[in-house]
Amino acid sequence: MTAATGRLRPTDARADDATDLDRGTSRAVRRRSLHLLGQLLRPRAGALAGAGALVVISTLAQVSGPLLVQAAIDTALPALREGDPTRLVVVGGIYVLAAVLGGLCAGAYVRAAARVAQSVLLELRRRVFRHTQRLSLEFHESYTSGRVISRQTSDLEALRELFDGGLTGVVSSLMLMVFTAGALFYVDWRSGLVLLVALVPAWLLTRWFQRRSQQSYREQRTASARLIVKFVETMTGMRAVQAFRREATDDAEYGRLGEQYRDANLRIFGVNGRYQPGLVLIGNLTVAAALAYGGWRVVEGTLDVGALVAVLLYVKRFFQPIQQLGMFYNALQSAVAALEKVSGLLAEEPTVVEPSDPTPLPSPRGEIRLQDVTFGYGDGPVVLPRLDLTIPAGQTVALVGSTGAGKSTLAKLVTRFYDASAGRVLLDGVDVRDVSGTDLRRAVVMVTQEAYLFSGSVRENIALGRPDATDAEVEAAARAVGVHEFVTSLPEGYDTDVNKRGGRVSSGQRQLLSFARAFLADPAVLVLDEATSSLDIPGERLVQRGLQTLLADRTAIIIAHRLSTVDIADRVLVLEHGRVLEDGAPADLVAAGGRYAAMQAAWRDSVA
Amino acid sequence: MPPTARADRPDSPSVPAGSDLSTLASLRRLLPTVRPALPRLVAGLVAALGASLAALAIPRVLQVLVEGPLAAGAAAGDPAALLWPTLAVLALGLLEAGLILLRRTLVMYPGTRVEAALRTTLFRHLLQLPASFHDRWAGGQLLSRSMTDLGLLRRWLVFGLLQLVVSTITVVVGIAVLVATAGWLGLVYLVGAVPVVVIAYRFSRRYRVIARTSQDQSGDLANTVEESVHGIRVLKAFGRGGDALESFTGQAEQLRRTEIRKAGNQATVTTALHLIPEATLAVCLVLGVWSAAEGQLTVGALAAFFLTAAVINGPVVDLGMTLSMTLNARTAVDRFFEVVETANPLTDPAEPRELGTVRGEVTLRDVTFRHEADEPPVLDGVDLDLPAGTTTALVGLTGSGKSTLAMLLPRLHDVTTGSVRLDGVDVRDLRRHDLRRAVAVAFEEPTLFSTTVRENVLLGVDDSLPAPERERLLHSSLDVARAGFVHDLPQGVDTRIGEEGLSLSGGQRQRLALARAIAARPRVLVLDDPLSALDVTTEEAVTRGLREVLAGTTSLVIAHRPSTVALADRVAVLSDGRISAVGTHRELLARDPHYRYVVASLEEDWVAHEHETDLTQEAR
Ligand SMILES: Nc1ncnc2c1ncn2[C@@H]1O[C@H](COP(=O)(O)OP(=O)(O)OP(=O)(O)O)[C@@H](O)[C@H]1O
Ligand SMILES: Nc1ncnc2c1ncn2[C@@H]1O[C@H](COP(=O)(O)OP(=O)(O)OP(=O)(O)O)[C@@H](O)[C@H]1O
Numbered sequence A: 001m002t003a004a005t006g007r008l009r010p011t012d013a014r015a016d017d018a019t020d021l022d023r024g025t026s027r028a029v030r031r032r033s034l035h036l037l038g039q040l041l042r043p044r045a046g047a048l049a050g051a052g053a054l055v056v057i058s059t060l061a062q063v064s065g066p067l068l069v070q071a072a073i074d075t076a077l078p079a080l081r082e083g084d085p086t087r088l089v090v091v092g093g094i095y096v097l098a099a100v101l102g103g104l105c106a107g108a109y110v111r112a113a114a115r116v117a118q119s120v121l122l123e124l125r126r127r128v129f130r131h132t133q134r135l136s137l138e139f140h141e142s143y144t145s146g147r148v149i150s151r152q153t154s155d156l157e158a159l160r161e162l163f164d165g166g167l168t169g170v171v172s173s174l175m176l177m178v179f180t181a182g183a184l185f186y187v188d189w190r191s192g193l194v195l196l197v198a199l200v201p202a203w204l205l206t207r208w209f210q211r212r213s214q215q216s217y218r219e220q221r222t223a224s225a226r227l228i229v230k231f232v233e234t235m236t237g238m239r240a241v242q243a244f245r246r247e248a249t250d251d252a253e254y255g256r257l258g259e260q261y262r263d264a265n266l267r268i269f270g271v272n273g274r275y276q277p278g279l280v281l282i283g284n285l286t287v288a289a290a291l292a293y294g295g296w297r298v299v300e301g302t303l304d305v306g307a308l309v310a311v312l313l314y315v316k317r318f319f320q321p322i323q324q325l326g327m328f329y330n331a332l333q334s335a336v337a338a339l340e341k342v343s344g345l346l347a348e349e350p351t352v353v354e355p356s357d358p359t360p361l362p363s364p365r366g367e368i369r370l371q372d373v374t375f376g377y378g379d380g381p382v383v384l385p386r387l388d389l390t391i392p393a394g395q396t397v398a399l400v401g402s403t404g405a406g407k408s409t410l411a412k413l414v415t416r417f418y419d420a421s422a423g424r425v426l427l428d429g430v431d432v433r434d435v436s437g438t439d440l441r442r443a444v445v446m447v448t449q450e451a452y453l454f455s456g457s458v459r460e461n462i463a464l465g466r467p468d469a470t471d472a473e474v475e476a477a478a479r480a481v482g483v484h485e486f487v488t489s490l491p492e493g494y495d496t497d498v499n500k501r502g503g504r505v506s507s508g509q510r511q512l513l514s515f516a517r518a519f520l521a522d523p524a525v526l527v528l529d530e531a532t533s534s535l536d537i538p539g540e541r542l543v544q545r546g547l548q549t550l551l552a553d554r555t556a557i558i559i560a561h562r563l564s565t566v567d568i569a570d571r572v573l574v575l576e577h578g579r580v581l582e583d584g585a586p587a588d589l590v591a592a593g594g595r596y597a598a599m600q601a602a603w604r605d606s607v608a
Numbered sequence B: 001m002p003p004t005a006r007a008d009r010p011d012s013p014s015v016p017a018g019s020d021l022s023t024l025a026s027l028r029r030l031l032p033t034v035r036p037a038l039p040r041l042v043a044g045l046v047a048a049l050g051a052s053l054a055a056l057a058i059p060r061v062l063q064v065l066v067e068g069p070l071a072a073g074a075a076a077g078d079p080a081a082l083l084w085p086t087l088a089v090l091a092l093g094l095l096e097a098g099l100i101l102l103r104r105t106l107v108m109y110p111g112t113r114v115e116a117a118l119r120t121t122l123f124r125h126l127l128q129l130p131a132s133f134h135d136r137w138a139g140g141q142l143l144s145r146s147m148t149d150l151g152l153l154r155r156w157l158v159f160g161l162l163q164l165v166v167s168t169i170t171v172v173v174g175i176a177v178l179v180a181t182a183g184w185l186g187l188v189y190l191v192g193a194v195p196v197v198v199i200a201y202r203f204s205r206r207y208r209v210i211a212r213t214s215q216d217q218s219g220d221l222a223n224t225v226e227e228s229v230h231g232i233r234v235l236k237a238f239g240r241g242g243d244a245l246e247s248f249t250g251q252a253e254q255l256r257r258t259e260i261r262k263a264g265n266q267a268t269v270t271t272a273l274h275l276i277p278e279a280t281l282a283v284c285l286v287l288g289v290w291s292a293a294e295g296q297l298t299v300g301a302l303a304a305f306f307l308t309a310a311v312i313n314g315p316v317v318d319l320g321m322t323l324s325m326t327l328n329a330r331t332a333v334d335r336f337f338e339v340v341e342t343a344n345p346l347t348d349p350a351e352p353r354e355l356g357t358v359r360g361e362v363t364l365r366d367v368t369f370r371h372e373a374d375e376p377p378v379l380d381g382v383d384l385d386l387p388a389g390t391t392t393a394l395v396g397l398t399g400s401g402k403s404t405l406a407m408l409l410p411r412l413h414d415v416t417t418g419s420v421r422l423d424g425v426d427v428r429d430l431r432r433h434d435l436r437r438a439v440a441v442a443f444e445e446p447t448l449f450s451t452t453v454r455e456n457v458l459l460g461v462d463d464s465l466p467a468p469e470r471e472r473l474l475h476s477s478l479d480v481a482r483a484g485f486v487h488d489l490p491q492g493v494d495t496r497i498g499e500e501g502l503s504l505s506g507g508q509r510q511r512l513a514l515a516r517a518i519a520a521r522p523r524v525l526v527l528d529d530p531l532s533a534l535d536v537t538t539e540e541a542v543t544r545g546l547r548e549v550l551a552g553t554t555s556l557v558i559a560h561r562p563s564t565v566a567l568a569d570r571v572a573v574l575s576d577g578r579i580s581a582v583g584t585h586r587e588l589l590a591r592d593p594h595y596r597y598v599v600a601s602l603e604e605d606w607v608a609h610e611h612e613t614d615l616t617q618e619a620r
């Protein structure tokens, strides 16, 4: 039996890494990316236009320099010789003004462009972050953190370069080209036609560049993501890498990925390194063509030599900014390829969807009901087949069973880490799919089997349970799980940094700190998944005592292999292969002499 | 609010490494890596200069050709006069494009090669640095060095460096030409260069600091992203995605402000680089026209002066961009060397001793261990013998230092004082590779990788082993760890198990980690609380299997519970940083109150020793 098909499946890494896209996909991906770019730029159109205006002004000021020199020599000099210095003073004054204006506008442009770029980046960062937080675990399991990081770092870097490098040039370049072309047509429209003809190979070259660089940039993005994934994973598992002597192998593997990245970069340089001189070549050929054609007409006598000089200089000048345009186009290609990846991540749908019209849950009682629940991870085998279960509000239920039986899975359905493939999970009679995330998290909190601490202080880590908690409340929670003494023994007490992943504290201490979070969160339903497995026995007992008071008036699901933990439960569920084998008060089950009784006996033996 | 990464890195002194060096000195550290690429870089530079010259020459040549030979030929009605000028322009045009092509081709290899080489160097160094380094350095900071910083460096090598040199040469030559041809007018222009240099220098100093801040902050940001994904289960379980976003936004906002500040500096220098040369030219214009009127200067010379000045002003403006690019690269180099120059305190000895066949006798003599020099020791005078082929359980309270002690055996940490010996040889006198081949660990947290079950289990098995042998090891170790569940996975042992193995259940992960340690067939096996995630039945089964494997292998088994202790021949009790008692489980139960307190589950024992809780906790 397999899980219900037709469910939304997250994209896995392999699909994300694909660079050989068929035409349709390639178009769609590109459109998605450009759409995102448009979305980001549209609200900033005003600011962009302002920045553009600044560039135009500073370019005009720069261009006016030679004209002013011309004016000074042509008119101010003769006037001065006549004894009239006013013209010189005026021209000089205008030149100074132009210098000041040009300089100020150029500087202002840098500021304005940075403001736009940074606000786009901030928004995109936030969007990606929020979206990755919303995405379901199913997605994260295959996408891996390295990929998310690469979306947030190196992909955004490409976008930033677009703003940094290309955008400045494009406005002034285009402007210069249009002006020059206009002047050329004015001087001699026939030569202007030569220019138009030259645009054909330029366009063809650009098409070629677009196709080739699009592919190469995609490869570059993929290669960079792979490199990051490998890096992150190796750093995370460094202890195992060293202990099992994988340094050489990992080094080789990383070197291989590094080569792939280098190859991708080389290909890009290669394509770009032909595109740019190609553009220059077309420009220079056009100048030669214009020379031949114009020269011919000079010989024929239909064009005079002075006009030919002007024509040639204009043609040459027309192509001067084309390298800048090429660079902009290159940066754009890079950014679009990066945004393809980012937009791909943003287009990913969470498989656990927030309700559009949530049922409010103002004061949850904590009654849990599973109706006919079937669940399997992805397309994998069914883990929980048709489960029916009711946990009345306030009850403490212990979930026991062999490893891999589906205990954590059941807990993850109740906390809605995943949605049931079939059937419903109800909290106070409301389908959890109809409860808003905020309400659900306020009502149901889980201490996961993996005790994860964030780098940061002990206090911050505990306060994750309830960010608005006072220091006294944080301390009270720490006391309740018996970790307060340990924390105060740390060099900076509650402000001590626990280091990456809580590496500063022992694994038992890590569990206690995670536990303290849950104490602080104070939810209606508390799910504890193997929350004390790494504790010493005295510590476990202390926690047990704390729990007894904590759980008095709330629903709790306690998953534990250590049956000592189960003592405080009102009810025990024995889960095997996703089915409830036994269900009853601990004492009754022991008396009945079934599975639980056997487990209990084995446990007694093992601790003696 | 979820805690965020720290901006300060404990390993780095308050002044970041290399920041006291001049930019040149800092970049010079790259020389050994760049040297092989140097000829190409220089050739690329020459090509770049050639291309700029060609670009400058073309308009001039056009003008001269058209007004000279072509006009003369046309006057004579001779179409053949067209040929030579056209061909000359064509040749120059081809030359310019060719030189650009050449430059790009020449520099792309060095640029990317240096980047790749540095990246590998960094990674290789990180692979060598011990756990104590990795514990403290945020992953994002390392990652941003490896990707963002080295990317910056590549771009600088490929574009910035050449542009810097070409611009500088153009400016210097241009000014020299001005001074040589226009005399004092050239000197006036030169005077204008003085404030530019001063401003550029002051800008460099300020910009460097901001660039450093910005690169550090983006490293922190990467770190927050990493933690937000690794810790996503916790964030989801507590519904703290919103808070995480908020604190991430705070950090990103900080970075944004830094970037804006950076741009502000850049803007100032851009303004100055535009304004000052142009304003100087305005002054020159007035002075020049005046002196031309006085007859001291010809009109032609005046025009030539401004043509040359126009050529210089472009590169001056570019200098602003290239300068900041250079400073960014410099910061990147600093950050890179900060890690690469971190000495590895845990290295192979200069003259390693050979192990030969390992008997597997481990002795710890008077071992003390501190994580930080200014903190009380975690281990303080540990003496412990693990006779060859025996199994010893290590028992102690949470945080007593069991895992720390265990990490000393494969030398993932080094003792602060005292010694750990394998077969009588100090582990520091052995190659780490040899030592770790003899000693395998199952960590308390499984630490799996997102590859197949097979690769995870065979992690410590030599790749050179024949395939059937590897296969046998795989299956036998999976068997011992009772990890038969892998055969029910969609692709059996070839199923990928998700990042950190998180698509498996807790007990399944632990058994894979156990199988991995066993598959390495070590002489010394360290098992850190290996059964904590197993149910009683599975635990029994694994224990049975393990007993067979452990027979003949020296093992240290860290245990919290009697069931795990049962694996061992004898038990060592760790308390207050030393081994307080050694004996069999029964013996210790009978005579050691602390041991009873630590492992006894029965309520009576606990009550009897409750007063000890207070004592121990005070001691802790
Ligand atoms: N994210 C996942 N993706 C795919 N399969 C999974 C995932 N998580 C768990 N499984 C599989 O589902 C089954 C039940 O796992 P679950 O984590 O619920 O077990 P458990 O009862 O909590 O076991 P343990 O006591 O070892 O923690 C296991 O076979 C496991 O391999
Ligand atoms: N990197 C570190 N820097 C400073 N102190 C540390 C560091 N790592 C661990 N410690 C401290 O050293 C002590 C011993 O830790 P260790 O992990 O060895 O304990 P343990 O006996 O294995 O505990 P558990 O049973 O919980 O696993 C703890 O108090 C811990 O806080």
Ligand SMILES: [Mg+2]
Binding pocket: A407, A408, A409, A449, A529, B505, B506, B507
């Ligand atoms: Mg579980």
Ligand SMILES: [Mg+2]
Binding pocket: A506, A507, A508, B402, B403, B404, B444, B528
């Ligand atoms: Mg430990």
